[in-house]
Each structure stands twice: as structure tokens, then as C-alpha cells.
Amino acid sequence: MSENTKKCALITGGSRGIGRAICLQLAKDLSYHLIINYKGNKAAAEETLKLVEEIGGSGEIMQFDVVNESDVKQKLDDWHANNEGVVIEVIVNNAGITKDMLFMWMTQKDWAPVIDTSLQGFFNVTNHLIQKLLVNKYGRVINLVSVSGLKGTPGQTNYSAAKGAVIGATKALAQEVAKRNVTVNAVAPGFIKTDMTGELDEKQLKKLIPSNRFGEAEEVAHLVSFLASDKSSYITGEVININGGIYS
Incomplete structure (x- = not known):
């Protein structure tokens, strides 16, 4: 592969947080x-792109719903058709939603979208692109999971x-x-600290965290950036906690 080949990183749910x-x-x-x-918030995606460009980066926005397999395939196929020879080397599966409540009150409408966005979304995007990474003989797949997926969190069975x-899929x-x-x-x-945790009682919850604070999105981003680089080439199949010591 030529060193001049344009190389790309795809970040799902990349518009906010x-x-x-x-x-x-x-x-x-x-x-x-x-x-x-992004799925629906085009303005937020455009704002993210603007911020990327302001610091000297390059990018573009791409609308699709990770849950919709045909939508994912069509948008990515159209993109590849218009960007012949361009390689997506990095896939960051970040899209996810929550619908928190006790399991006994949970309905299929609370269960399915949460499962589908994280798990089916991982499959739809990664499965469609994985062959290209294998042909390329280089790639990075980074899945955003959660402490909830490791220890289980009451009110978040879904x-x-x-x-x-997704953790099991990552290891396999x-x-x-x-x-x-x-x-x-x-x-x-x-x-x-993101929109997703905005309604939580930070003052009470931080007492459970040995570091005695919520983390910053930028701290997670530094770890993802390292895993996306060639410096992490001997790390694979790992789940790396970034939680201030709350669970390990």
C-alpha cells in the first residue's frame, strides 16, 4: 500500500460526548x-467536524443508523465507490444508548433498542468492513463498552x-x-461527564469512586487514540477499564 494512500478512521456516534x-x-x-x-443530530456532527478542522485535522460527516444493516451497507458502499483506493484502517464503535429502569418494569421497547445499538451496531459496521482490514493486513477495531458490561449495574440490565x-465479541x-x-x-x-450521565447525582455517586470524581471524555479519548495507533500493536482482545478504580 502506498504511503500516499488516504487513510481513514470511522467513529460511530461521533457527534457528541x-x-x-x-x-x-x-x-x-x-x-x-x-x-x-451520526444518526440524527446533523448540527452536532457538523460542529464536531468544525472543531476537528480548527485544530488542523480533516474529516467528513456520514449519516447512518448503526442498527439499520441496509443503511450501513449502502452508505459505506457509496462512500467506497466515491473514494476508490481509500482505506478505512480504524473503526471506533462508539454508538450506544441507555434506557435505564428496573428489569421487572422493562418492556421490549426498552430492551431491544439498547441491545441493537451496541451489539447489532457493532456487527453491522465491523462485519461490513472487516474483510477490507484483513486484505489491508492492518487495522484497529476499538469498541466502547462500559463498567456495566463487566460487573453489571442495577437498573441497567439491558x-x-x-x-x-460486545466484550465477548471483542475477545473472540x-x-x-x-x-x-x-x-x-x-x-x-x-x-x-457527558450528556448520558448528566441526570445522575454526581455528588453522591463520586463517593463510590476511589478517585472521588467523574472522568472526563478527553481521558477516554486519549486511551482510544493510543489503541488506534501503531504503538498498541501487541495489545489485542483486551478490555481496558477507565473508571477511577470503581471496578477492576
Whole structure:
């Protein structure tokens, strides 16, 4: 592969929160052209792209719903058709949602979207692109999971199940593709200051955290950036906690 080949990183759910922080960190640290995926909030995606460009990075926005397999395939196929010879080397599966409540009150409408966004989303995006990474003989797949997927969190049986499943998939896929210099790892944040945790009682919850604070999205982004780099080439199949010591 020519050194002049344009190389890209795809970040799902890249418009806000941890996704936005990851986009900005990748723009600072690595020379990838960023594909910033969003589902519905185009304005937020455009704002992320603007911030990326302001720090000297390059990128574009791409709308698709990770849950919709045909949508994912069509958008990525159209993109490849218009960018012949361009290589997506890094896949960051960040898209995820929560619908928290006690399991006994949970309905299928609370369960399915949470499972589908994290688990089916991982499959739809990664499965469609993995062959290209294998042909390329280089790649990085980074899955954003959660402390909930490791220890289980009451009120989050759906989210814990979704992230726990992605953790299992991470470990299995890593073993399948390692010989082709493709690594697959998961990053498991604890309580991070984002829109998703905005309604939580930070003052009370931080008492449970040995570090006595919520994490910053930028701290997660630094870890993702390292895993996306060639410096992490001997790390694969790992789940790396970033949670201030709340669970290890």
C-alpha cells in the first residue's frame, strides 16, 4: 500500500460526548481523515467536524443508523465507490444508548433498542468492513463498552447485557484476525461527564469512586487514540477499564 494512500478512521456516534472527544484526539494525535458518523443530530456532527478542522485535522460527516444493516451497507458502499483506493484502517464503535429502569418494569421497547445499538451496531459496521482490514493486513477495531458490561449495574440490565455481549465479541474476533495485524480491543469507561450521565447525582455517586470524581471524555479519548495507533500493536482482545478504580 502506498504511503500516499488516504487513510481513514470511522467513529460511530461521533457527534457528541465521548465520540466527539475521540474525534478531536485522533485529529491531534494521528494523521487519519475522520469519518464522523451520526444518526440524527446533523448540527452536532457538523460542529464536531468544525472543531476537528480548527485544530488542523480533516474529516467528513456520514449519516447512518448503526442498527439499520441496509443503511450501513449502502452508505459505506457509496462512500467506497466515491473514494476508490481509500482505506478505512480504524473503526471506533462508539454508538450506544441507555434506557435505564428496573428489569421487572422493562418492556421490549426498552430492551431491544439498547441491545441493537451496541451489539447489532457493532456487527453491522465491523462485519461490513472487516474483510477490507484483513486484505489491508492492518487495522484497529476499538469498541466502547462500559463498567456495566463487566460487573453489571442495577437498573441497567439491558445496557449491561449489550456491553457484556460486545466484550465477548471483542475477545473472540481479536483471536480470528490477529495474524493479519488487526487488533480488536474494548474500552470500558466508568462514570464519565457527558450528556448520558448528566441526570445522575454526581455528588453522591463520586463517593463510590476511589478517585472521588467523574472522568472526563478527553481521558477516554486519549486511551482510544493510543489503541488506534501503531504503538498498541501487541495489545489485542483486551478490555481496558477507565473508571477511577470503581471496578477492576
